[in-house]
Amino acid sequence: MMLLHGTDALTAAAREGRAIPGFVAYNLETVQGIVAAAEAAGRPVLLQAGSSAFKHAGRAALMALALDAARRSDAALGVHLDHSRDLEEITACVEAGYTSVMVDGSHLPFAENVALTRKAVERAHAAGVWVEAELGALAGDEDVSTDARAAGGSMTDPEQAAEFVAATGVDALAVAVGNVHGFTAEPVRLDLDRLARIRAAVAVPLVLHGASGLPEEQLLGAVRRGVAKVNVNAELRRAYLEAVSSALPGALPGSDVVSTWAAGRDAVAATALRITQTLSPTASTTQPT
Numbered sequence: 001m002m003l004l005h006g007t008d009a010l011t012a013a014a015r016e017g018r019a020i021p022g023f024v025a026y027n028l029e030t031v032q033g034i035v036a037a038a039e040a041a042g043r044p045v046l047l048q049a050g051s052s053a054f055k056h057a058g059r060a061a062l063m064a065l066a067l068d069a070a071r072r073s074d075a076a077l078g079v080h081l082d083h084s085r086d087l088e089e090i091t092a093c094v095e096a097g098y099t100s101v102m103v104d105g106s107h108l109p110f111a112e113n114v115a116l117t118r119k120a121v122e123r124a125h126a127a128g129v130w131v132e133a134e135l136g137a138l139a140g141d142e143d144v145s146t147d148a149r150a151a152g153g154s155m156t157d158p159e160q161a162a163e164f165v166a167a168t169g170v171d172a173l174a175v176a177v178g179n180v181h182g183f184t185a186e187p188v189r190l191d192l193d194r195l196a197r198i199r200a201a202v203a204v205p206l207v208l209h210g211a212s213g214l215p216e217e218q219l220l221g222a223v224r225r226g227v228a229k230v231n232v233n234a235e236l237r238r239a240y241l242e243a244v245s246s247a248l249p250g251a252l253p254g255s256d257v258v259s260t261w262a263a264g265r266d267a268v269a270a271t272a273l274r275i276t277q278t279l280s281p282t283a284s285t286t287q288p289t
Contacts, residue, residue: 003067003070003071003077003078003079003097003099004044004046004076004077004078004099005078005099005128006128006130007130007171007172007205009044009076009078010171010172010205010228010229011205011228013044013205013228013229013280014205014206014226014227014228017223017224018223018279018280019208019223019227019228019229019230019279019280020043020044020045020046020228020229020230020279021045021046021229021230021231021232021272021275021276021279022045022046022048022080022082022207022229022230022231022232023037023045023046023047023048023232023233023236023272023275024048024050024053024082024231024232024233024236025047025048025049025053025062025066026053026056026057026062027056027057027062028065028261029240029261029262029264029265029268030236030240030264030265030268031047031049031065031066031069032069032265032268032269033236033240033264033265033266033267033268033269033271033272034047034236034268034269034272035047035069035070035073035075035077036265036269036272036273037268037269037270037271037272037273037276038073038075038076038077038272038276039073039074039075040269040273041273041276041277041280042075043076043276043279043280044076044077044078045075045076045077045078045272045276046077046078046079046080046100046229047066047069047070047077047078047079047080048079048080048081048082048231048233049062049063049065049066049079049080049081049082050080050081050082050083050084050102051081051082051083051084051085051086051089052082052083054089059089059092063092063093063096063098064096066079067079067096067097067098078099078100079097079098079099079100080098080099080100080101080102080132081093081098081100081101081102082102082231083102083104084101084102084103084104085103085104085105085107085116087103087116087119087120087123090103090120090123090124091123094123094124094127094129095127098129099129099130100124100129100130100131100132100171101120101124101129101130101131101132102131102132102133102134102174103116103117103120103121103131103132103133104133104134105117105133105134106134106135106136106174106176110160110164113133113135113164114164114167114168117131117133117164117168117170118167118168118169120133121168121169121170121171125169130171130172131170131171131172132170132171132172132173132174132207132229133164133168133170133172133173133174134173134174134175134176134207134209135156135157135160135161135164135173135174135175135176136154136155136156136157136175136176136177154176155176155177155178155191155194156175156176156177156194156198158194158197158198158200158201158202159201161173161175161198161201161202162201162202165202165203165204170204171204171205172204172205172206172207172228172229173198173202173204173205173206173207174206174207174208174209174231175195175198175206175207175208177190177191177192177194177195177198177208177222178190178191179208179209179210179211179214180210189218190214190218190221190222192218192221192222192225195222195225195226195227196225196226198226199225199226205226205227205228205229206225206226206227206228206229207227207228207229207230207231208222208227208229208230208231209231210231211230211231211232211235211275212232212233212234212235212236212238213234213235216278219278219279220278223279230275230279232272232275235271235275236268236271236272239267239268239270239271240264240265240267240268241264242267243263243264243266243267244260244261244263244264246263247259247260247263247264248260
């Protein structure tokens, strides 16, 4: 199947009351697990080989790995650059064949975020690649879960969101409505009323980062209010590490690294499938192999 280009899948998901998961990959096994889940679910999935993961695997290597796996699969897969603050990196991923990119100027003052996002949109749109941006700031770390609290970020203002989308031409908007990166010490409560006001103010699909560990009623409440893409990272990392830890005692006597890698991959696949089905209630229940 061809890679998932354009925003049609996002707008269709929003219209049908479901969301597309964006799963973060760091290495071969997490890529394989995400692809297996997409194939089993029979639903669109975004394989997010992003900026922070490049620090581990190397940009060229991880880009090639993700794109090759997605192109070889018969699932509806897009390959997405997550949380990039570097226009050169965005350009490199666009040129390599990524189907979408996220430019993250959420740490900048509003005018600078607009300027950075507009430049990213110009570069990506020239190649037919859609762009996600973020307005508002999420607490927590994208790669390490450290009991973040929503109070550590700043929430998205609906009126400012409308101004931002109009000024940048961005295709999807990641919002801060009480969500955080990583797991939290206390249950997260999303500001669903704020989310509804943002939805009413902007025409582009909305994105929810930091979905790991969210109570299902909160997650589905966000989807019902126009969130069409949901990012998941920490939940996959935890599943991977717990599976590897469980496999280690049996693997160590024979130095069986393959069994530990396989355990991690299969745990990622099972977790990603469960989340995909939660976001798409009519998805297939076929188990990944």
